[in-house]
Amino acid sequence: MSYILGIDGGGTKTAYLLADESGRIIDQYKGPTIHYMQCGYDGLTSTIKEAVDYFINKQKIHRDEIAYCFVGAAGYGDIEEDKEFIKQAIAKGLEGIPFAVDNDTFNAHAGALLGQDGICVIAGTGSIGLGVNKDQSIICGGWHHAFGGDEGSAHWIAENYIQEFTKQSDLRSPRTLLYTYMKDKYNFNNDSDALQQFIVDWDYDRTKIASLSKDVYELAKKKDSAALAIFKKAAYELSLIYRSIYKQLDYQYKIPVSYIGGVFQSKEFILEPLKEYLHDLNLEFVTPKFSADIGSLLIAYKYLGIAIDNTLVSNLETFHNSL
Structure with missing residues (x-):
């Protein structure tokens, strides 16, 4: 065998x-x-x-x-x-x-x-997309997270989560459940403990930071407005990957598009705004086979x-x- x-x-x-x-x-x-x-x-x-x-x-x-x-x-x-x-x-x-x-x-x-022609976007720790049209293929996204790339990925969502916490701490943004949720979960005595936790203790490890995206999902389920906004921003960024590939490969027919990766386990929080951002294109979202x-x-x-x-x-x- x-x-x-x-x-x-x-x-x-x-x-x-x-x-x-x-x-x-x-x-x-x-x-x-x-x-x-x-x-x-x-x-x-x-x-x-x-x-x-x-x-x-x-x-x-x-x-x-x-x-x-x-x-x-x-x-x-x-x-x-x-x-x-x-x-x-x-x-x-x-x-x-x-x-x-x-x-x-x-x-x-x-x-x-x-094996069908179409577009698939991965949004896990990082984000990247691939489109295939007959003998042509295009990769889009996947730029390094160090300078803000991997938009819409778990790492990107987590970075936006931390950034939102800092803004709410300073009252640059109105405080929501997100603020107290992070403080309570990670036992911060002072808001600046976030620096110790994520930069020093975690050494800003890519995988550990990406895991914070699960917090955003939990907050979205509680209808936290800041968390919902982060998911909407992530959906927009991912929609740009689909849209870029779609235009470059010049599909002349309705194509299937799909998705893979942990971010999409957030279901309606990511998929609903994503579909709305792409409603004008001739495509059909299909559950990954x-x-x-x-x-x-x-x-x-x-x-x-x-x-x-x-x-x-x-x-x-x-x-x-x-x-």
């Missing part, structure tokens, strides 16, 4: 799926990010090797039984000169397993739209020439629906 390995390397965590040629998921594994700017090339190698060794040891299979692997890697392609170094680091981790690698937008798009890790499997199957038929899709659905 031959096995297929799909890897979805996001900005916070990495998901690994081991499947057979019929789409039956054999095992799964979760690990830390493989974004090379966060873990380094050596970290990328060791993280992937650890996951592969896990599958080999647990399933009692040989490395050469893994016929192919597709790696969706956040950050891949951002800096052209780094692509070869990323490939080399992945190759060391896979130790002889044939593979292909591309930006994680490609496997997200493949999973969400099952599969997750990005399954998207990596789908791309690997295509590289091997394995047909994405009803049986394979049905087997993948069995796993997806069990999550």
Whole structure:
């Protein structure tokens, strides 16, 4: 039996799926990010090797039984000169397993739209979009968070949350539940304790900061006006990604558009304003068919020439629906 390995390397965590040629998921594994700017090339190698060794040891299979692997890697392609170094680091981790690698937008798009033309936007720790129209594709967004990029992402939402707290502290903005919520949750004696908490104690860690977006979701459920405004701003920023791709690819027909990433788990707080911002375009929002890790499997199957038929899709659905 031959096995297929799909890897979805996001900005916070990495998901690994081991499947057979019929789409039956054999095992799964979760690990830390493989974004090379966060873990380094050596970290990328060791993280992937650890996951592969896990599958080999647990399933009692040989490395050469893994016929192919597709790696969706956040950050891949951002800096052209780094692509070869990323490939080399992945190759060391896979130790002889044939593979292909591309930006994680490609496997997200493949999973969400099952290979159809259209647009998929990822809004997790970071944000980025991919549009496909026949033989053309365009990536939009994904600029580094250090200078305010990754608009609409969990990290961006969290930064706006902290910024709003500082404004409410100074009375530059009217105080809402957001102000007391942050103070109480993080046990601030003084408002300036936010600096100690997020910059010193957390070292302004990207993943930890992004996790604050969950606070904004909780506040939105309580109808906090500041939190709702942050989500509306995030939706607007994400709408610009869809709109830019739509215009550049010059779609001449109604296209499906989808979405993947933790920000979209905020449901109506992000999706309703997003759809409103895009109401003038000839597109249809569709629920993502599969997750990005399954998207990596789908791309690997295509590289091997394995047909994405009803049986394979049905087997993948069995796993997806069990999550």
